[in-house]
Amino acid sequence: MTRNIYAILVLLCTVLPACRKEETTQLSGDPIADTVVPSAKEILSFTFEAKNNPQQLVRDVVCHVYEDHISGCIPYLSSNKSLIATFNTTGTSVIVNGVVQQTGVTSNDFSRPLTFTVKAADNTTKDYTLQLFTFTGLPILYIETENPVVSKDDYVKGHMTIDANTKYPQAVTDMQLEMRGRGSSTWNMPKKPYRIKLNTKTEMLGMPAAKKWVLLANFADKTLLRNYLALEIGRRFEAAFTPRARFVEVILNGEFMGNYLLTDQVEVGATRVNIPELKPSSTATDISGGYLLEVDERLDETVWFRSQLQVPFTIKSPEDITSAQLDYIRNYIQQTENTLYSPGFADPVEGYSKYINTPTFINWFLVNELLKNNDAVFFSSVFMYKDRNAKLSMGPIWDFDLALGNVTYNGNNIPEGWWVKNAAWINRLFDDPVFVKQVKDRWNILKATQISTLYTFINESAAQLKYSQQENFNKWDLLYNYTWPNAVSLGSYDSEVQYMKDWLAKRIKWMDAEINKL
Known part of the structure; x- marks a missing residue:
């Protein structure tokens, strides 16, 4: 879906209440002009x-009818x-799909975009693409499980129906799945994050087919945007294997749970x-x-080890x-x-570059340092991978x-000051x-090409969530209440988004000055 459609949806749903107050005129479907124009x-x-209906x-x-498309919004679940x-x-x-339409009579399935072809008297035609959105305009996941999902360890069987909302x-709109909880501190919050495992690899909302998916609740983020924005920056900065994501509404066992971010699971796989x-047989x-x-640091896997520096x-x-x-x-x-902390660590042949894929470390660092990601100081959600016959690489980025x-x-509420640069391994790399x-050169390229339009992206994303955030905060009364570990509680969604933009602007200014001083 293009950003233009999101803007159209926002405009559409903004004017709908006024439209509903007007008396609807019976429409005939016949030409209204006295003289037919061929x-x-x-x-x-x-x-x-x-x-x-x-x-x-x-x-x-x-x-609303535009030059070549029509948009409508049913502002409730249907x-x-x-x-x-x-x-x-x-x-x-x-005509739709070869069927002549009769106004007020012909029924169609509007769960997907439809093309309405209007034929003129001279046999020329014009196409209108119609998209009908439901509720907040976001895709809706209807999930039913055999039992309540109360554990991060035990999957519960269930079924999911997807309304992609055009x-x-x-x-594939109906699928069998298993579902369990996920997260660390986030699992203890009222709005729970989940992991879903489909019985069959399936494409989800235009994302490549896979079995495992994540539903991020973003309970403590009153913009609902931080993870989404971070993944966008990861793509712009070419961070390795950045996960894809879609905003969705979740209805779990008949209860509206709010706005979620559906993302790829961080795992090994072709997509x-x-x-x-x-x-084991390799x-x-x-x-x-x-x-x-x-x-x-939580050691949340069966198999783990610590390096000599206790990483x-x-x-x-x-x-x-x-x-x-x-x-x-x-x-x-x-x-x-050992090589990284050895006297000859910077040797171009036998130093750290023999073991690590340096560009992936730089891109990962710039994303996490720019956003001053609290957990990225080699505490948690710091992923690394090693391809066959290849060096150690950083990524994917995760958890913002x-x-x-x-x-x-x-001090991470303050936009100034180094943070990820102080992490183990990373601080040593900056001694070279x-x-x-390389960091300075990469930053200056990215700043010149990728930074300035971030504010537009944030505004467009917030507009996309205009109605979703309202429903989310009707469900979870957070905007006027302090929620751990928020630095501010500003009382409105727009104020929360503006706080984030102001913070980011100050951070970019500080980063630009300090990187170029290195």
Whole structure:
């Protein structure tokens, strides 16, 4: 879905209440001009009248007709989109999928965009693409589970129906799944984050097919945007394997749970971290890769180890790691660390660059330092991967709830000051003048090409959530209340978004000055 459509949706839903107050005029569908213009083929008005759709609608839905498209919004949950339209046209006929339409009579399935072709008296035609949105305009996930989801460890079986709300392609709309909780501190919050595992690999809202997906609740982020913005910056900065994401509404066991961010699961896979997947049966010649590791002080995996500097590494993949594989990656990590802190660490041949993929470290650093991500000081959600016969790389980026000034401790509410630069390994890399120059050069390229339009992206994303955030905060009464670990509590959604933009502007200014002083 393009950003233009989001803007149209916002405009549309803004004017709808006024439209509903007006008396609806009966439309005939016949040309309204006394003299027929042979080439006339316009749709003049388009409405879904409640009297013609009593099962689906509470009140009339007046659509907006533009040059070549029509947009409508049903501002409440409605899963049945088989509707009868009432329209007025200057053409001689209107056709959808080869079927001649009768105003106020013909029913169509509007769960996907439809093309209305208007035919003129001279047999010329004009196409209008119609998109009908529901509720807040975001895709809606209807999830039913056999039992309540109360554990981070135990999956519960269930079923999901997806209403893509005409925003994204979604060939499969019904699927079986398993669902469990996820997260650390976030799992203890009232609005729970979840992990879902589909029975079959499936494309989700235009994202590549996979089984495992994540639903981020963003409970403590009153903009609902920080993770989404961070992933956008990751793509712009070319951070390795940055996850994709879509905003959705979640209805769980009949209860509206609010706005969620549906994302890729960080895992090894052809459409995720695309490296070879090691198995217990893998031969000894394959032992150099691939590995997915997480620096995680919580040690939230079955297999983990600490380096000599006490950096905590957990094994994300392979899940069934053999002793030989574990020995290999643990030794490789320690060899990397030993070299990094050796006197000759900056040697271009035998120094750290022999072991690490430096550009991935730089891109990862710039994303996390720019956003002053609280957990990125090698505490948690710091991912590394090692491809087969390749160096150690940083990524994917992940977990930005406590970023962009949304935290009260470690001084990370303040836009000034280094943070991730002080982390283990990273601080040592900055002792190398060559690495410093690479960081400086990379920053200046990105600042010149990727930074200035971030504020527009934030504004457009906030506009996309205009109605979703209202429903979310009707469900979760947070805007006027302090929520751990917020640095501010400003009482309105727009104020929260503006605080984040102001913080980011100050951070960019500080980063630019300080990086260029290095």
